[in-house]
Amino acid sequence: MVTRTNGEDRRCHTITRVLTSDSRAGDPDKSILIMNVHPSIGLNPPGPTTAEPFAPEARYELRIDTDGGAVANLTYEVRFSSFEGGEQRATLRRVEGAQASETDEGGKVILEGVPVSTGHEAHVAQAGDHRFFAGWRSDPFFFDVLGTLNKFQFTSGDFFADKDTCSIVLEVPNSLLGPKEVGLWARTLVPADSAGGGWIQADRGARPNQTPFLAGEQNDAYLAGQPADDDRFVPIFAHALEHTGGYSPEEAKRVAGKLLPDLLRYDPKRPASFPDNGRGLIDDVSDVFLAILTNGKVTGDNVGPHDDFLDEFPYLGPPHIIRSK
Numbered sequence: 001m002v003t004r005t006n007g008e009d010r011r012c013h014t015i016t017r018v019l020t021s022d023s024r025a026g027d028p029d030k031s032i033l034i035m036n037v038h039p040s041i042g043l044n045p046p047g048p049t050t051a052e053p054f055a056p057e058a059r060y061e062l063r064i065d066t067d068g069g070a071v072a073n074l075t076y077e078v079r080f081s082s083f084e085g086g087e088q089r090a091t092l093r094r095v096e097g098a099q100a101s102e103t104d105e106g107g108k109v110i111l112e113g114v115p116v117s118t119g120h121e122a123h124v125a126q127a128g129d130h131r132f133f134a135g136w137r138s139d140p141f142f143f144d145v146l147g148t149l150n151k152f153q154f155t156s157g158d159f160f161a162d163k164d165t166c167s168i169v170l171e172v173p174n175s176l177l178g179p180k181e182v183g184l185w186a187r188t189l190v191p192a193d194s195a196g197g198g199w200i201q202a203d204r205g206a207r208p209n210q211t212p213f214l215a216g217e218q219n220d221a222y223l224a225g226q227p228a229d230d231d232r233f234v235p236i237f238a239h240a241l242e243h244t245g246g247y248s249p250e251e252a253k254r255v256a257g258k259l260l261p262d263l264l265r266y267d268p269k270r271p272a273s274f275p276d277n278g279r280g281l282i283d284d285v286s287d288v289f290l291a292i293l294t295n296g297k298v299t300g301d302n303v304g305p306h307d308d309f310l311d312e313f314p315y316l317g318p319p320h321i322i323r324s325k
């Protein structure tokens with residue numbers, strides 16, 4: 001749930017977590033999109049990850065399906081400079097229309113040269129009706145990970161309470177999302193080879209805690225896939241639900257069908273609240289996951305939300321460890 005296990009670059013190959021919420025500042029005409037990658041600590045293998053915030057060779061994308069086709073019609077892409085002298089800078093692009101669903105480079109530059117935050121202070125940039133942040137933040141996720149791995153014996157507390165993550169936070173006007181419910185997800189792309197021969201999707205995510213249903217090659221195929229093709233994973237999800245939750249085959253298939261395609265559904269006209277409409281920072285998504293996985297036998301991990309959120313953009317709390325330049 002925290003990092004992939006294939007030993008590749010852990011800056012990119014981390015489980016992407018995406019959150020969306022109505023603006024905590026109270027602007028009903030804007031929404032907040034958050035993409036969290038590169039947690040500061042990994043589980044497999046255990047230990048700290050690299051101190052470099054974002055991979056300069058990677059592309060980080062927030063993808064938006066505006067017409068219900070499970071295909072991106074609008075994409076926000078973030079690229080980063082090399083991490084030199086303890087500093088890194090970000091460029092934000094917006095890609096619209098048919099090009100938004102492709103892996104080709106392009107789009108309109110919204111912001112460039114934005115400093116990546118590595119310390120307590122959050123460097124926020126604004127261009128028109130967009131606000132943007134990228135950098136280390138206190139990890140907003142809360143979950144007794146070790147308790148889950150220990151047969152749901154929740155005695156270890158919140159694994160993420162003192163952890164950091166690298167966050168991309170974007171405030172966008174609702175007018176760009178359109179008048180209907182949208183589907184949101186995030187993905188990370190890395191070069192296919194050193195010769196510049198295209199791109200590989202290293203990771204993607206929308207709803208939290210999806211990948212525990214998968215293992216090995218199935219997990220790799222899922223992370224490299226697209227929401228529009230997620231029907232092929234319904235039998236695999238259903239099998240996991242039968243095994244862990246004791247679901248009947250028919251009920252397991254029905255529940256698995258609700259978890260796929262992996263999109264975070266969000267209507268900007270309504271307040272964000274998981275699992276029905278987006279995902280707020282304090283929504284206890286792990287309790288929802290546990291109840292689904294165990295068919296109601298386990299309904300919580302005795303862990304609650306963090307108390308270090310900010311009342312202003314980018315809303316995520318400052319990092320626990322200040323990384324010196």
